[in-house]
Amino acid sequence: MCDLFALSAKKDYSAPKSMPLFAVRAKKNMDGWGIGFFRKQQAIVEKSAEQVFSSDHLHDSFQRLARVVKSRIIICHIRFRTSGLVDECHAHPFVLNFGGHNWIFAHNGKAPAIESYQSSGIAIEDAVSDSARVFEYLRDHIEDHHRNATEPEMLFEALSDSTVQMIDQYPGDYNFLLSNGHLLFACTNHRQFMIMKGSRELEGALLLTTLARGLSKEKWLRVAKATNRRGLLLAISGNDVVLHKSI
Numbered sequence: 001m002c003d004l005f006a007l008s009a010k011k012d013y014s015a016p017k018s019m020p021l022f023a024v025r026a027k028k029n030m031d032g033w034g035i036g037f038f039r040k041q042q043a044i045v046e047k048s049a050e051q052v053f054s055s056d057h058l059h060d061s062f063q064r065l066a067r068v069v070k071s072r073i074i075i076c077h078i079r080f081r082t083s084g085l086v087d088e089c090h091a092h093p094f095v096l097n098f099g100g101h102n103w104i105f106a107h108n109g110k111a112p113a114i115e116s117y118q119s120s121g122i123a124i125e126d127a128v129s130d131s132a133r134v135f136e137y138l139r140d141h142i143e144d145h146h147r148n149a150t151e152p153e154m155l156f157e158a159l160s161d162s163t164v165q166m167i168d169q170y171p172g173d174y175n176f177l178l179s180n181g182h183l184l185f186a187c188t189n190h191r192q193f194m195i196m197k198g199s200r201e202l203e204g205a206l207l208l209t210t211l212a213r214g215l216s217k218e219k220w221l222r223v224a225k226a227t228n229r230r231g232l233l234l235a236i237s238g239n240d241v242v243l244h245k246s247i
Contacts, residue, residue: 006075033062098143232245
């Protein structure tokens, strides 16, 4: 199954230690990789359908990007295909523009029911996977029902409501990361997120991953949904989890 990584900081940061470690530990996922970040509030995504780790060697472009990308928010995805083709179009992250912002999205999970969803808005070009439909659904629901949500708390509630509606209409396994360059949202209803703040071995920013043991020998905080709830939603600003809610 795919794996996710994110970095969030108060200032532009790079992840030359944690991102390569993440890639090596997620190397069982062999169907592509991608890195999303923001430069002057514009979303930039670099991705590939090639294996991130092959013949005991980390992909050259991935290594370079881990060194040079600097952003307050970085999202990384390493893909194990369960839906869609193995090509660059289906590698994550994806980008959509709505609510006056570029948004970066990456998904880990399996939700075949949502593949039938047909967006009323702009579709993610050439992507026929459940992950692309998840992003389109969230965008459409926020645009249709929460168009005036601009403040962090309002956006959080808008995403919470949209995610609840999606899970009820299209049951499945959903872990996703979503960011507009100011806030990082993280939602899980299966597996877990491991969180580290102020690492002494890696970068000092807030780090998040789906890998069960984290990325260092330090004590990582495990967060997961309660057994009787649909999921757990977090909002992260800078180095801090500022909002959290069982949904």
